[in-house]
Amino acid sequence: MSAPAVPMTDAAGAAAGKGPRAAKPPGAKPRVQHKGAILAFVIPFGALFALFYLLPIGYAIYQSLLVIEREGTFGQATQVFGGLTQYILVFQNGPFWESIGRVLAFGAVQVPIMLGLALLFALLLDSPLVRGKKFFRLAFFVPYAVPGVIAAIMWGYLYSPNLSPFSAVTENINFLSADLVLWAIANVVTWVFVGYNMLIIYSALLAIPAELYEAARLDGAGQLRIAWSVKIPLIMPAIVLTAIFSIIGTLQLLAEPQVFRSFSSAVTSTFTPNLTVYSTSSIPNFNLAAAFSVVLALATFILSFTFLKFTQRKESK
Amino acid sequence: MSTLTPTKPARGIRSFEGKTPRAQRESPFARVSAMIVMGVFTLYFLVPIWWLLVAASKNRSEFNSTNPLWFADFSLFENMANLVAYRDGVYLKWMLNSALYAGGGALVGTLIAGMCGYALAKYNFPGRELIFNVVLGGVLVPATALALPLFLIFSQISLTNTFWSVFLPSLVSPFGVYLSRIYASASVPDELIEAARLDGAGELRTFFTVSVRMMVPALVTVFLFQFVAIWNNFFLPLIMLRDETLFPVTLGLYAWNSQVNQIPVLRDYVLIGALLSIIPLIIIFLLLQRFWRNGLSAGSVK
Numbered sequence: 350m351s352a353p354a355v356p357m358t359d360a361a362g363a364a365a366g367k368g369p370r371a372a373k374p375p376g377a378k379p380r381v382q383h384k385g386a387i388l389a390f391v392i393p394f395g396a397l398f399a400l401f402y403l404l405p406i407g408y409a410i411y412q413s414l415l416v417i418e419r420e421g422t423f424g425q426a427t428q429v430f431g432g433l434t435q436y437i438l439v440f441q442n443g444p445f446w447e448s449i450g451r452v453l454a455f456g457a458v459q460v461p462i463m464l465g466l467a468l469l470f471a472l473l474l475d476s477p478l479v480r481g482k483k484f485f486r487l488a489f490f491v492p493y494a495v496p497g498v499i500a501a502i503m504w505g506y507l508y509s510p511n512l513s514p515f516s517a518v519t520e521n522i523n524f525l526s527a528d529l530v531l532w533a534i535a536n537v538v539t540w541v542f543v544g545y546n547m548l549i550i551y552s553a554l555l556a557i558p559a560e561l562y563e564a565a566r567l568d569g570a571g572q573l574r575i576a577w578s579v580k581i582p583l584i585m586p587a588i589v590l591t592a593i594f595s596i597i598g599t600l601q602l603l604a605e606p607q608v609f610r611s612f613s614s615a616v617t618s619t620f621t622p623n624l625t626v627y628s629t630s631s632i633p634n635f636n637l638a639a640a641f642s643v644v645l646a647l648a649t650f651i652l653s654f655t656f657l658k659f660t661q662r663k664e665s666k
Numbered sequence: 667m668s669t670l671t672p673t674k675p676a677r678g679i680r681s682f683e684g685k686t687p688r689a690q691r692e693s694p695f696a697r698v699s700a701m702i703v704m705g706v707f708t709l710y711f712l713v714p715i716w717w718l719l720v721a722a723s724k725n726r727s728e729f730n731s732t733n734p735l736w737f738a739d740f741s742l743f744e745n746m747a748n749l750v751a752y753r754d755g756v757y758l759k760w761m762l763n764s765a766l767y768a769g770g771g772a773l774v775g776t777l778i779a780g781m782c783g784y785a786l787a788k789y790n791f792p793g794r795e796l797i798f799n800v801v802l803g804g805v806l807v808p809a810t811a812l813a814l815p816l817f818l819i820f821s822q823i824s825l826t827n828t829f830w831s832v833f834l835p836s837l838v839s840p841f842g843v844y845l846s847r848i849y850a851s852a853s854v855p856d857e858l859i860e861a862a863r864l865d866g867a868g869e870l871r872t873f874f875t876v877s878v879r880m881m882v883p884a885l886v887t888v889f890l891f892q893f894v895a896i897w898n899n900f901f902l903p904l905i906m907l908r909d910e911t912l913f914p915v916t917l918g919l920y921a922w923n924s925q926v927n928q929i930p931v932l933r934d935y936v937l938i939g940a941l942l943s944i945i946p947l948i949i950i951f952l953l954l955q956r957f958w959r960n961g962l963s964a965g966s967v968k
Contacts, residue, residue: 386869387789389781401812406807409812630814650807
C-alpha cells in the first residue's frame, strides 16, 4: 500500500500530448532513431520486469493448472495437467471465501473511515482554522514510518489486557476476542495510513490556485461551504486514487493479522486471503496456493478497475 | 508529495509553509473546535510511539509495576546494549540487511525505472505504448500476489533463502517507470536534448549529465516510495528466507515476537528493537520533506 500518488488521468494526457517527433524528415521511411540508446534505456527494467513480474504471473497460472498424482498411497508423486481442478477446489473452499468476505467487510468499514479522516485533516490543514500546520502534518505522518509488522506488534501490546497502558479499558473490553480482533486490526491499519493519505490529498489541495476560492469567499461563502463545493470536487481524482490503493491494500492484508496470531488465537491461519495462500503453500500444496493467488490477484484487479470506472462515470455525469 | 503532480508545476501554488490569509475572520468557535480535533488526533497518533519509547527504556521488573506512560529508571541505553549483544548482534545484522535490501534495491530500482520512463517519454519507437500499458497494469498487480510464484521459480533454481531472492524482485518498480515517464515528458524539454546532441554528446551521456538533473524531484520520490515499500515488505522475505542471518529487521522482530511466550526475555528485545527500527525511516522522511519543499519552490519559479 505504499506508493503511487499520481492521478491516473495524467498518463493519458502525457501520452496524447506527444506528437510525432519534429526531427523526422517529411516523407522519409519511418525509421527508429537512436535504437541502441533506446535498448540500453529500456532493457534493464524490461528484463527485470519480465523476469520478476510477467514470468511469475505466467508461472502461477501454469502451476494452478496442475494436480499431483500418486501411484498408490506411498507412490512417487508426479505433477500432471489437471485443467481447472484447482479452481474448482478454490471455489469449494469455504474458509477462503470466508476470508474474502472478511476483508471485504473490513474494507467497507475501514477504508471510508480512514479516507474520511484523511480528507478532514487535509481540509483542516488547508483552512485558516488551524495553527501549527507543520507540526500536525509531521505528527500525523509519523506512523507511516512504522512498518506494518512493527505497528502490529506495538498495538498488540497496547490491546493486551494486562500489559496495556490503558488496562482500565482493555481489562473490560477484549479487543483480541474473535468478535473484535478484525476491528482491532482495522485500527492498526488506520493508524498507519491516515497520515499518508492525508498528505496525498493535502498536496492535491495545495495545487488548487487560491484565486479559485477567493471568489467564493468574496461571495460570502464560509470555510465549510468552500470545502464542500469547491475543494472536494477539485481533489476528487486524488481521493479516488487513495481509495483504489486502499482497496488493493485491504485485499492483500497479511503482515498485521500474521503478527496478531501470536496475540490472539482468534486469528486463524485462513483469516485473510493472503494468509490462506501462505498456509496452503506451507502444507505444502503449491498448486492450490497458486490457484488462490491467481483468483486473489484477479479479484483485486477487477475490484479496483470497477471502482475506477464507476467513479469516472459518476464524475462525468 | 508535491513532486507527484509534476505535470502542473503550478502557477499560484501555495507552499506547504504558506500562511493562509485572513485567519482572523473565522469564528472563534470554529477555530477552537478545529484545534481540539487536531489535538485529540495528535494524541492518537503519537501516544503509541511515546508508549514504545517509555517501555523500551524500562527494565523488565519495572515494565509491569510502573506507570506505563512515564519513565522509571531510564535504562534505554542499557537495553540497547543488551539488544545489540544478544546472539552475537543478530539484530544489527538485520538492520544492515534491511538497509541493503531497501537502500540498494531502491537505488538501482530508481535508476532503471528512471531510464525506462525517460525512454518512453522522449523517444518514438514501435511498441512504446504497449510497454507503457503493460507496466501500468503492473502498478495494479499487488506485489504480494507475486511472492508465492517467485518462491516456486526460485526454488527450481535453488535461489530461495539467499540475499538475491529478496533483493532482485524488489528492484522492479512499475510505479517508478510511470512517474518518471510523466515527469520526463513534462519537465525535460526536447530542445535541451537536441542542443546536447548538437554539442556531440551521445544519448546516454545526455541522459546522465543533462536529463537526470531535471528529473531529480521525480527520481527522489520514486526512490523514497520504493525504499519504504522494500523496508516494510514482509511477505516476500517471510516466504523466501529460512536463514535468520538474511532476515530484514521486520521479519526478525516478527520471529522474536512469536517466540515471546517460550522465551520471555525476547519481549524486551522486541520493544527496544521496534523502537530502533523506526528511526531510519523517520530520518528518511525528514529528508523527504526537504525535497518536497525544494520540488515545490523549483516548480513555482518556472
